Amino acid sequence: MAERPVKIAAGNVDVFYGDKHAINQLSISIPDRAVSAFIGPSGCGKSTFLRSLNRMNDTIPSCRVTGSIVIDGENIYDSKLDVVQLRARVGMVFQKPNPFPKAIYENVAYGPRIHGMARSKAELDVIVENSLRKAGLWEEVKDRLTHSGTSLSGGQQQRLCIARAIAVNPEVILMDEPCSALDPIATARIEELIDELRQNYCIVIVTHSMQQAARVSQLTAFFHLGTLVEYGDTDEMFTAPQEKRTQDYITGRFG
Template identity: 80%
Template sequence: MSAQTATKVETATAVPRILGERAPKVTARNVDIYYGEKHAIKSLSVDIPDRAVSAFIGPSGCGKSTFLRSINRMNDTIPSCRVTGDIKVDNKDIYARDLDVVHLRARVGMVFQKPNPFPKSIYENVAYGPRIHGTASGKADMDDIVERSLRRASLWDEVKDRLNSPGTGLSGGQQQRLCIARAIAVNPEVILMDEPCSALDPIATARIEELIDELKQNYCIVIVTHSMQQAARVSQLTAFFHLGILVEVGDTDDIFTKPKDKRTQDYITGRFG
């Protein structure tokens, strides 16, 4: 399947190499998103590869978080928000009438900018998703899921002795890894991360970045970030947004070394944004 053929993405015409290696997991075609009168995303088309990290970069208010949230329909909670166009996960339209948003969000998990563990124990935080979806078949199975999720989020060794203490008592970086463990626990296919490191110190950020790098072997990861170094470090595909338009999308190496668009060039060299 060739990406961006029948669409009018402005400058990104070549198919990124990563999409030759990995099948697209999420595809968007001619997506427009409005908040009331405000046109937040304008005619966006993009393919996001599976088992790779895609980064959305761009100045504040450019719509990258808006688009990210529309991939698991978190925008539904905002009454004035309206989405048109096609967004497909595994070739299934997620805005289709018969789609159950609960199932969608089980497959497309999300990690937020500010760590938001529930005011429950560490164990219960991770067990929350499996419980509501009824995926665990008993106490032993649940213990197993919790341990596996915490291990994958590289938090297990730090918390294994205090699984019953509150999740809110952890440090900021640990809380964010707990949120990632919580998202992994429902066994999603896509993990959306909305500036997951912006509230963390550099050491905690480095750990999360390592974690993202490991997770990409199993998941399709989309990360919104304000840090261009972060995008360069962790992602294989980078999309640059500006004023609601997807200006340029391509392999991360290409975007940061030979951007095609003047605006991308200006942004990554720090001339604006």
């Protein structure tokens, strides 16, 4: 773990929804260019914490976050921080594919266009093609870029959403159970893609599947009842966990 520089450092993070204490004093250092998987039973706080990494929780009026979350030395909860810029740097891929009801091309071009990343149509074309290539979708859609993104299969739609996220040059990609709505073949394709993308991005994935965590991640964090129980090397976590609660969850004694 030591050889990878830290990308995200969270210190004593608490998250509240009204009176509900969803995350309790969570501290974690997440390295760059690696996949960190968050596992744990439903309602344990893994998605809540994931959403706090790009301030998606801001959209929930009752939500309050305390503590510090620092990305590359910058506290993302600083009141002066531009949240729109933050969400370009920290992309998000959701559980259910959610392409815009627009052309495939426009789905990918939307972010670069609003962020002023292309000076011409030709530059935008290059960004769109490169993003679709990185998402492993270019060969399948290059002849139908004007077709609606919603006309694609579920697995293709999810890859389109990944292309849309990487089109704005993010540094971090958050994935909230990105394969839970997909069939096994589409899931395998997304997992291969995650493995390719980790060469260039810090990736954090929430998954309900321990098998998926074991396949795609280098590091795994186990959450239980709003606390981070254990975080470390994935292979070690699954073969020799430090904590009894982790052991019980992995061996199916609870969950």
